[in-house]
Amino acid sequence: MQKTYSTRVGTPQILTLVVLLLGSVGCQTVEDWTDGSVQGPFHQSNNFNLPTGEWPADIQLVAVMPLVGSHGNDLAQRGAELLQPVFTEELSKFTLFETITITPDKLQALLGVNEVRPLDPLPHQFQKIIASLDKSNPDRKVCHAVLFCELTRYNPYPPLSMGWKFRIFDLKTGQTIWAFDEVFDTGNPNVANSARRYMRENKLTSMSVFRDTRVMDSPRALAGYSLAAALATMRENKIKVSKETADTKSSQ
Numbered sequence: 001m002q003k004t005y006s007t008r009v010g011t012p013q014i015l016t017l018v019v020l021l022l023g024s025v026g027c028q029t030v031e032d033w034t035d036g037s038v039q040g041p042f043h044q045s046n047n048f049n050l051p052t053g054e055w056p057a058d059i060q061l062v063a064v065m066p067l068v069g070s071h072g073n074d075l076a077q078r079g080a081e082l083l084q085p086v087f088t089e090e091l092s093k094f095t096l097f098e099t100i101t102i103t104p105d106k107l108q109a110l111l112g113v114n115e116v117r118p119l120d121p122l123p124h125q126f127q128k129i130i131a132s133l134d135k136s137n138p139d140r141k142v143c144h145a146v147l148f149c150e151l152t153r154y155n156p157y158p159p160l161s162m163g164w165k166f167r168i169f170d171l172k173t174g175q176t177i178w179a180f181d182e183v184f185d186t187g188n189p190n191v192a193n194s195a196r197r198y199m200r201e202n203k204l205t206s207m208s209v210f211r212d213t214r215v216m217d218s219p220r221a222l223a224g225y226s227l228a229a230a231l232a233t234m235r236e237n238k239i240k241v242s243k244e245t246a247d248t249k250s251s252q
Helices: 011-025 028-034 074-093 104-111 126-131 189-202 207-211 219-232 246-250
Strands: 061-064 098-101 145-155 161-170 176-185 243-245
Touching: 074 145, 074 219, 104 126, 145 176, 161 219, 176 189, 176 219, 189 219
Parallel strands: 061 098, 061 145, 098 243
Antiparallel strands: 145 161, 161 176
């Protein structure tokens, strides 16, 4: 009599087969799926205020004050100088309004000061002067609002941390349109995961490269993520038209 052999595969064999299949795809695949930048948990900004619940449709052109560090904080003041280009870059990607960058030299020429913090008293005739920046050019709208920018904390050593304080001020009504005040600390796993996700999605091309990059040792990397997260709380709903500096405009 001819013997018949069963071909049924049991549970242990199935698990072995799954492991072999995963191995054939690549040993790093499972590691990629379980990486904190993919699985989270992620940071959610909550210390901000958008009083009307949405961006005012009539605020289309915003004058951006120079980024400054907190009073008496040498690290923050030094960080503000280093991170100004990162701030300018992130703001250039933002699509909610058009901007005019006011440099410290231009602010000094206009108002006799080279910085204004989010909660500082405004210089004399500030609203009138800023609102009329480009009034001499009939093809250019006057400014509708001003963005004040402050770096409140800057620790460039692991675990990195930085804090941002922003306020957008309506030049017509004198009211705050949006305010933000938060510290991003990579000692918090949620912040670290979010910063790593931002870098993986925006700066790097593969997980293998990403794993070998010391993202959490880079103040510029944390600045890029934290600024993008802060600006996102304004709720994008419009396409930016263009970007230029007031210094460039006034020199034409």
